[in-house]
Amino acid sequence: MNITLRQLRAFIAVADTASFVRAAERMHVSASGLSMLVRELENQLELKVFSRSTRQVRLTDAGSEFLPLARKSLSDLEAAIAATRSLATIQRGRVTVAASVVPAATLLPWAVSDFVRAYPGIHCAVKDGFEEEIRDQVRRGEVDLGVGTLLEDDTGLDESVLYEDHLMALMPDEHPLVARGTVSWKELSQHPLIALTAASPSRHLADQAFATAGVTAVPKYEASFSSTIISMVAAGLGVAALPVNVRQVSPRVKVHARLLVRPTVKRKLGIYSRSDTELSPAAKAFRQHLESFVTQMHGIPAEVVSNAIDTS
Structure with a gap:
């Protein structure tokens, strides 16, 4: 499994906004690019995290279970990156x-x-x-x-x-x-x-x-x-x-x-x-x-x- 930070950020953004368009604006990427990131995440997980329709986007049961884990994983990774960068500044x-x-x-x-x-x-x-x-x-x-x-x-x-x-x-x-x-x-x-x-x-x-x-x-x-x-x-x-x-x-x-x-x-x-x-x-x-x-x-x-x- 090779889940990336960009995939986690895309997933969380869509979950927060309930919209691929608004999530794409938040991440400063195109809607098609955001959709690709979410599809790549679903392929890695081998499950669907969103139920999509022409009018709404909502989390699946699997997506709802994965969301808190994704938030914690992203927070931990960002904290580790920040600590590493901080260490580099005091070399x-x-x-x-x-x-x-x-x-x-x-x-x-x-x-x-x-x-x-x-x-x-x-x-x-x-x-x-x-x-x-x-x-x-x-x-x-x-x-x-x-x-x-x-x-x-x-x-x-x-x-x-x-x-x-x-x-x-x-x-x-x-x-x-x-x-x-x-x-x-x-x-x-x-x-x-x-x-x-x-x-x-x-x-x-x-x-x-x-x-x-x-x-x-x-x-x-x-x-x-x-x-x-x-x-x-x-x-x-x-x-x-x-x-x-x-x-x-x-x-x-x-x-x-x-x-x-x-x-x-x-x-x-x-x-x-x-x-x-x-x-x-x-x-x-x-x-x-x-x-x-x-x-x-x-x-x-x-x-x-x-x-x-x-x-x-």
């Missing part, structure tokens, strides 16, 4: 992703590696930098996508959550808080504090948590990058409140992590793009790939995926 292209330092170092290298194996003709550029600048880079169209901490009421961006983690208390070796199973924000505020700069989204979450705990925490030191803060903590300059995944950046330093409580703060790390602009096929493919990649938990630090608390 080449470029996508630029801005990310804060930690996901740029712990997530994106493996996600990009997996992506370029699937789409070797697409060039991926990763711009790692200050997290507080990423949103404006996306809004200005300097990059296609941003990866970083999500904040509520962030207008103008189409956001989706990749994963959630906790804010943790980081302290140096032999610090008195190391003996604690968890650390409250009030307890943390009683020690010299090392914080991200005020514009950082993670700093914003920490400031909110201190306020909820009813304490005012004034940092003794500030730094722009989490890796710098971790080293400052290891050097004994103070304690810090950072997302759990930052420990992946400097795994060898003598820094201990404890869950911060009262309140417990979850940080959402996500991917976002401009809500008023259609992504290029390459950028759209990368976004979908990264979301799928994270869902499958490839390359994500185990302590982030499980929200497990490291007590080392």
